[in-house]
Structures are given as structure tokens and as C-alpha cells.
Amino acid sequence: MKPKILACWIALGSALVAVAPLLAVQNGSSPAPAARPATQHGTPKQGQDAEAEGQRVFEQNCARCHNAPDGFSPRIAGTIVRHMRVRANLSRHEEEVLLHYFNP
Amino acid sequence: MRRSTFTLALIGAAVLALGISSLCPAQDAPLLSGGIGFVTNTTGGNTTYIPVAEPLATVPLGQHLLLESRASLLEFFSPDSSGYNHSHFVALTYLQGDVLASRHLTIVVGSYLLPFGTYNERLTPIWIGNFQDEPLMEPLGLMNGGAGLGGQLRGSLISHPRYSFDYAAWFSARSGNSQFQANRSSGLRGSFYFPDQRLEVGASYGRLLEGKRENFAGAHVWWATKDAGLRFRSEFARGQHAYGYWFEADSRPFASGNLESFAGRFEPVFRMQQTFRIDNAASDGLPSVNTQRADFGFDYNLPHNTRILTSYSRQFSAAGNTNIWETGIVHRFLFPAWKGRL
Numbered sequence: 001m002k003p004k005i006l007a008c009w010i011a012l013g014s015a016l017v018a019v020a021p022l023l024a025v026q027n028g029s030s031p032a033p034a035a036r037p038a039t040q041h042g043t044p045k046q047g048q049d050a051e052a053e054g055q056r057v058f059e060q061n062c063a064r065c066h067n068a069p070d071g072f073s074p075r076i077a078g079t080i081v082r083h084m085r086v087r088a089n090l091s092r093h094e095e096e097v098l099l100h101y102f103n104p
Numbered sequence: 105m106r107r108s109t110f111t112l113a114l115i116g117a118a119v120l121a122l123g124i125s126s127l128c129p130a131q132d133a134p135l136l137s138g139g140i141g142f143v144t145n146t147t148g149g150n151t152t153y154i155p156v157a158e159p160l161a162t163v164p165l166g167q168h169l170l171l172e173s174r175a176s177l178l179e180f181f182s183p184d185s186s187g188y189n190h191s192h193f194v195a196l197t198y199l200q201g202d203v204l205a206s207r208h209l210t211i212v213v214g215s216y217l218l219p220f221g222t223y224n225e226r227l228t229p230i231w232i233g234n235f236q237d238e239p240l241m242e243p244l245g246l247m248n249g250g251a252g253l254g255g256q257l258r259g260s261l262i263s264h265p266r267y268s269f270d271y272a273a274w275f276s277a278r279s280g281n282s283q284f285q286a287n288r289s290s291g292l293r294g295s296f297y298f299p300d301q302r303l304e305v306g307a308s309y310g311r312l313l314e315g316k317r318e319n320f321a322g323a324h325v326w327w328a329t330k331d332a333g334l335r336f337r338s339e340f341a342r343g344q345h346a347y348g349y350w351f352e353a354d355s356r357p358f359a360s361g362n363l364e365s366f367a368g369r370f371e372p373v374f375r376m377q378q379t380f381r382i383d384n385a386a387s388d389g390l391p392s393v394n395t396q397r398a399d400f401g402f403d404y405n406l407p408h409n410t411r412i413l414t415s416y417s418r419q420f421s422a423a424g425n426t427n428i429w430e431t432g433i434v435h436r437f438l439f440p441a442w443k444g445r446l
Contacts, residue, residue, distance in 0.1 A: 056299075059331070059332060060299040060302065063328075063332040063359070064302070064304075064326065064328055064332060064335065065226045065227065065232055066229075066231070066232045067356075067358075067405065067411075069409055069436060069438050070407065070408055070409050072438045072439070073133075073439060073440050074130075074131065075130060075131065075133040075440045076131070076132075076133050076134075076135040076438075076439070076440050077131045078131030078132040078164070079131070079132050079133060079134065079135045079162050079163075079164050079170075080135065080162075080438075082132075082162075082164055082170050082202075082204075083162050083170065083172060085204070085210075086170065086172075086202045086204075086210055086212070086258070087225065087226075089258060089259060089260050089270035089271075089272070089295075090260060091207060091208075091260040091263035091268070092207040093207075093263065094260075094263065099131070103131055
């Protein structure tokens with residue numbers, strides 16, 4: 001492929017990806033916590049920091065690869081987090097706060 | 105892997121799940137996950153229809169052990185001179201046991217995905233990948249299969265709020281169905297990640313320890329905006345006979361909370377890739393001639409974990425230029441494998 005043609009393909013693809021957000025209707029709301037289990041318990045006051053940190057860990061690690069699932073049973077939250085710890089090389093601390101985010 | 109082995113593994117996993125379910129803490133029930141889909145591929149005017157299922161089972165054992173396995177079941181309906189023919193493919197993608205030995209070390213034993221680059225471990229599940237096809241250069245460093253049989257050490261060596269470093273080192277002695285001699289290989293991967301910038305930079309090395317004793321080296325860079333609304337991924341790999349790269353960008357308006365809008369669920373994706381041959385010893389799975397390919401895709405995220413994938417690709421090579429059209433619908437499932445209490 002000639003360099004000019006190659007540059008054209010790359011420019012076309014980049015433009016496609018870059019323009020997309022402009023087409024979407026911005027409503028300004030924060031991302032829905034879709035990854036959290038369908039059933040949630042009340043959040044203890046002292047656990048709010050850990051929950052916020054768990055959300056940060058999710059956004060910084062899990063969301064880089066895949067979309068958040070719509071919801072799942074809280075009975076498997078620990079299993080999911082352990083799987084993610086191995087697959088994404090999360091630290092023990094990140095595993096703990098992510099579990100707290102899934103099951104506060 | 106032969107079907108009998110696959111069946112045996114499934115039965116074993118089910119028995120194990122039944123056996124340990126009563127011992128599991130409330131949040132640690134065994135789970136069944138994976139994806140099912142129906143995809144089509146039209147290359148040069150010929151369309152192949154492919155129903156696919158990729159189940160994944162994960163079973164925790166106590167506080168420090170985890171068993172996990174994924175399988176692929178595909179049926180191909182392809183055109184031939186008499187109309188359409190069909191063939192099927194069943195394989196155990198991996199079956200591994202994970203020992204969480206310490207906060208910095210996880211020991212993996214069994215059949216595992218080789219941690220060379222990022223694509224093989226992170227993006228091969230059908231419910232994750234933006235495109236149906238893997239990059240052309242993907243076979244580089246994956247030792248003719250993508251799965252190793254042996255042991256692996258991995259974990260997070262440094263975990264700081266502003267940076268982290270993770271590693272994986274592996275040794276494999278996989279043997280095929282038709283040969284007794286093991287195909288020994290080893291390798292390692294290390295990655296720095298800067299969470300605030302969403303930037304990851306890493307390198308991989310692999311060595312085939314049999315026959316030609318070929319070396320493979322690779323590097324990867326991933327970057328995303330803070331809300332993951334724009335993601336950039338790239339890899340480069342080089343073997344002794346070929347090298348190549350790919351980079352991919354996708355835009356996800358729904359990451360900013362636009363899941364309720366029609367346009368917000370669209371996910372345009374773009375991938376550019378090139379492979380280059382150093383010599384004609386085409387033993388590494390890459391195209392036999394230099395090849396360039398641009399992929400344009402539009403994915404749509406339906407509710408209930410369902411995605412529609414569409415893409416158009418234009419491939420250029422000395423062997424001929426080709427148009428490739430692909431469509432598909434993929435559903436991800438995720439539920440407890442055993443009724444438990446909470």
C-alpha cells in the first residue's frame with residue numbers, strides 16, 4: 001500500500017471514531033453503575049470511601065477491556081472479583097475495594 | 105482437544121462445583137458465564153455463517169484457590185461447489201487452577217492463555233472483542249496455538265495509586281494430539297500502568313525451545329480517556345521470520361451516561377494493521393506476503409448484555425486485494441452455577 005493511501009485509511013478511521021461522540025446526545029449524567037449486582041444492600045457510612053475507590057478501580061481497570069454487564073447476582077460477586085484479580089493482575093487491595101463496590 | 109477430554113473436563117467441573125458449593129462463602133458461588141452469538145463473514149463474495157458459543161466456568165475453592173475454564177464451540181456453514189457445507193469445531197480454550205499465594209504472586213497451573221502481548225488474554229472472548237477477527241499478526245509469540253500447558257507466575261509487583269507494575273512469567277510443555285514430543289516454550293511479560301492517565305505500556309518476550317528455537321518480542325500501548333469513552337490499543341510483535349503491528353480505537357458515547365439514547369449506544373471502531381515477512385519460512389501463521397488491512401466497524405450495545413457487531417475491512421496484499429464484510433450478534437450471560445444463600 002502506498003503511504004498516501006495508508007494515510008487516507010488512517011485518517012478516515014480516526015475521523016469516524018472521533019466524530020461519534022458528537023452524534024450522541026449528551027445528558028451529562030454519570031455512568032450508570034451497570035456492573036453492580038441486581039440486589040444491593042444499604043451502604044454503611046464508613047464504607048463509602050471504599051465503595052468510591054472500588055468504582056475507581058473498576059473504571060481504571062475493568063472498563064478498559066469490556067463493557068459493564070447489566071447486572072448479576074450478589075452471590076457471585078466474590079468469584080467475579082477473584083477472576084478479575086488473576087486476569088487483570090489486580091492487587092489484593094484492589095480486589096477488596098472492588099468487592100466492596102460490587103457488594104457494599 | 106478431543107471431544108472426550110472436553111466432556112470429561114465439563115463433568116469434572118460440574119462435580120467439583122456441586123461438591124464445594126456448600127462450603128463457599130455467600131459471595132463466592134461458582135459461576136457460569138460466557139457468550140453465545142451468530143456471526144457472518146463475507147470474504148470475496150462468499151458468505152460463511154457461524155453460530156458460536158463460548159461458555160466460561162469459574163469455581164472458587166476456599167480463599168486462595170480458583171478453577172476456571174473456557175471452551176469454544178463453533179459450527180461453520182460455508183459455500184462450496186455443491187451449495188453449502190458445514191463443519192464444526194470444539195475446543196477447550198483453557199483449563200487452569202489459580203493459587204493466590206500472596207498479595208504479589210499468583211501461581212497458575214494447567215492449560216492457560218499465553219500472556220504474550222494483550223490480545224490473547226484480554227480481547228479474545230466474543231463478548232469483549234470489538235471485531236470478530238483477531239489481528240493478522242496475532243499468531244506471533246503464541247507458539248502455534250495461544251495456550252500453554254504448564255505453569256505460570258503472575259501478579260501485581262508494585263501497586264501505587266499513581267502507578268503499578270504487573271508481570272507474568274510462564275513455561276509450557278504442550279504437546280499436540282498427533283505428537284508425543286512436547287512443544288516447549290517460555291516467556292514473560294511486564295507492564296507499567298498509570299491509572300490517572302489511563303496509560304499502559306508493556307513488553308513481552310517468548311522463546312520456542314524446540315526445533316528452530318525462535319525468539320519473539322513484542323510491545324503494547326493502551327490508552328483511554330478518563331471515562332473510557334475513547335480507547336486506544338496497540339501492539340507490535342516481531343519473530344525471526346515476520347513482524348507486524350495493529351492499533352485500534354473505539355469511541356463509546358455510552359461511557360458518559362448515554363445508554364438511554366439511541367445514538368449513545370453506538371460504538372464506532374477502527375483498526376489498522378500490517379504484517380511484513382522477513383523471509384519465506386512462513387511457519388508462524390502470518391500471511392505469506394506483506395499484508396495491510398483497515399477495519400471499520402460499528403457496534404451497537406443493546407440492553408441485557410447484547411451487542412451487534414458490524415464491520416467492513418479492506419485488505420491489500422500481493423496475493424490480491426479483498427473486501428471483508430462481517431456482521432454478528434453476541435449475547436453475554438453471567439449467573440451463579442449453583443443455588444446458594446445470601
